[in-house]
Amino acid sequence: MKAAVVVFPGSNCDRDLAVAFRAAGADVQMVWHKDTDLPNDVDIVGVPGGFSFGDYLRCGAIAANSPICKAVKAHADRGGYVFGVCNGFQVLAETGMLPGALLRNAGLKYICKTVGLRIETSQSAYTEGYNAGDVIDIPIAHHDGNYFSDEATLDALEGEDRVAFRYTDNPNGSQRDIAGILSGNRRVLGMMPHPERAADVGHGGTDGQALFRAVVGQLTSA
Amino acid sequence: MKATVHVMLKNGVLDPQGEAVRHALGALGFDGVNGVRQGKVIELDLADGTTEADVNAMCEKLLANTVIESYRVEMP
Numbered sequence: 002m003k004a005a006v007v008v009f010p011g012s013n014c015d016r017d018l019a020v021a022f023r024a025a026g027a028d029v030q031m032v033w034h035k036d037t038d039l040p041n042d043v044d045i046v047g048v049p050g051g052f053s054f055g056d057y058l059r060c061g062a063i064a065a066n067s068p069i070c071k072a073v074k075a076h077a078d079r080g081g082y083v084f085g086v087c088n089g090f091q092v093l094a095e096t097g098m099l100p101g102a103l104l105r106n107a108g109l110k111y112i113c114k115t116v117g118l119r120i121e122t123s124q125s126a127y128t129e130g131y132n133a134g135d136v137i138d139i140p141i142a143h144h145d146g147n148y149f150s151d152e153a154t155l156d157a158l159e160g161e162d163r164v165a166f167r168y169t170d171n172p173n174g175s176q177r178d179i180a181g182i183l184s185g186n187r188r189v190l191g192m193m194p195h196p197e198r199a200a201d202v203g204h205g206g207t208d209g210q211a212l213f214r215a216v217v218g219q220l221t222s223a
Numbered sequence: 224m225k226a227t228v229h230v231m232l233k234n235g236v237l238d239p240q241g242e243a244v245r246h247a248l249g250a251l252g253f254d255g256v257n258g259v260r261q262g263k264v265i266e267l268d269l270a271d272g273t274t275e276a277d278v279n280a281m282c283e284k285l286l287a288n289t290v291i292e293s294y295r296v297e298m299p
Contacts, residue, residue, distance in 0.1 A: 059288055066285060095288065102290045104232075109239050149236060149291055174237065 002027050002221040006047040007073065007089075009034045009064045014050035014086065014197060021197035022047060025213035026221065034067040044220040045082035046073050048089030050142070050195060060103060060145045061091030070096055082126065082220065083189045087143055090181070090191035099182055099191045100158070101150030103143075107174025111144040115206065117169035118180055118194055122162050125187045126219040130211035136169055137208035139194040146193040148175035148182075158182055166192055224269045226278050227297040230287045231262035262292075 004027040008015045019029045022045075030040050034053075039046060053064035064070065070092065077083045077098050085093040093099045106112060115138050120131040131137065150158070155177055158164055166181035173193075181192025196209025232238045238260050245259040265286055267278065278296045287294040 058285070062285060062288065094290075100290075102288055104236065104291060105239050107237065107239050109243055147237075147239075151290075174239070 002045075002217055003040065003043050004029045004045045004047060004217075005032045005039050005043045006030075006049060007032050007034065007069055008049070009051065009053035009067065011053045011055055012049045012051035012088070014088075014195065015047075017195075017197045018047045018049045018086065021200040021209070021213045022217065024200060025210070025217035027213075027217045032069055034064065034069050037068045037072060039069075039072050039076055043076065043081070045084060045216065046076055048073065048083065048085040048092050050087030050089060053088055053092065056145075059091075059095070061088060061093075061095040064088075064092045065095035074098060077184070077189050080186060080188060082216065084127065084216070085189075085191040086195055086197065087141075087146075087193055090193055091145065093189065093191045098189050099184060100154045101148055101182070103145050103193070104147040104149050104174075105145050106143070106147050106172075111142075112146075112172050113140070113142040114172070115140045115199075116172055116180075116194065118166045119169055121164045121167055122183075124162060125165060125183055125190065126216045127183075127190045127212050128165055128215065129219070130215035138199065138206050139196055139209055140198045140206075141172060141194045142198075143173070143193055146173045146175065148179045148193070150176065155179075161185065163187070165190055166194070224271055224273065224299065226267045226269055226273070226275075228265040228267065228278065228282060228286055229262060229295045229297070230265065230282075230292050231260060231294075232291055233293050236291050 167178040199206040199209035241259040
């Protein structure tokens with residue numbers, strides 16, 4: 002099973018994401034933002050956390066218009082899997098691959114701490130290793146993680162069971178406590194918390210491991 | 224040729240930075256500031272012949288995120 006992890010100038014969780022995919026059994030290749038194509042036969046693309054292009058203009062806005070993002074979008078349009086974490090979620094929202102936007106945290110502060118996340122659905126390749134209702138501990142580290150969308154879109158996300166994770170104690174003002182959402186075909190996931198930072202005993206927590214194992218396992222058997 | 228683009232958060236989108244500025248103004252003794260909205264101004268130096276439609280396209284594609292922001296273009 003092949004994974005690609007995108008690297009933008011300013012990405013800083015790209016290698017963490019690659020390590021987590023590899024630990025789950027994936028063959029991982031890094032791809033540069035100027036690349037116009039993904040490696041052949043890639044099953045999943047990881048869009049990592051960090052501060053792509055210094056968060057200039059808006060978080061993720063410049064990255065969303067980079068050459069590799071055209072290829073990532075084409076991959077998603079073909080039904081490919083895409084997983085965006087933190088800045089990666091911001092990038093996916095900016096490309097329109099996922100609805101909504103991430104605003105400045107309501108408390109204006111950068112927040113770096115471990116938070117409780119409730120699994121809202123186990124009906125996705127990413128979350129099938131959990132049970133809906135489970136609460137897992139995953140770190141967040143962001144200044145702009147305040148999920149915003151119009152009410153109709155929020156209703157649609159809930160109606161289609163596309164809210165993957167909610168904060169148990171909303172840290173950033175996100176509407177309806179949303180921490181992560183799925184695309185309509187459930188193959189694109191964007192989330193602000195960092196499961197790749199809770200994927201090894203050395204991290205102090207392993208609650209994120211099941212996500213990588215589930216999606217890598219699903220795509221390996223497919 | 225210059226164009227100026229004003230980008231603001233849409234009404235109804237919480238602007239925590241504007242709120243923080245409003246509180247700071249109150250703390251400085253400026254009473255009666257009922258609201259502050261903070262946006263950005265982008266100045267473009269454009270080749271002659273660039274149309275307002277071109278600048279609108281720039282806004283739609285990059286300069287503004289129309290999920291959360293509105294924009295206004297000023298051209299001579």
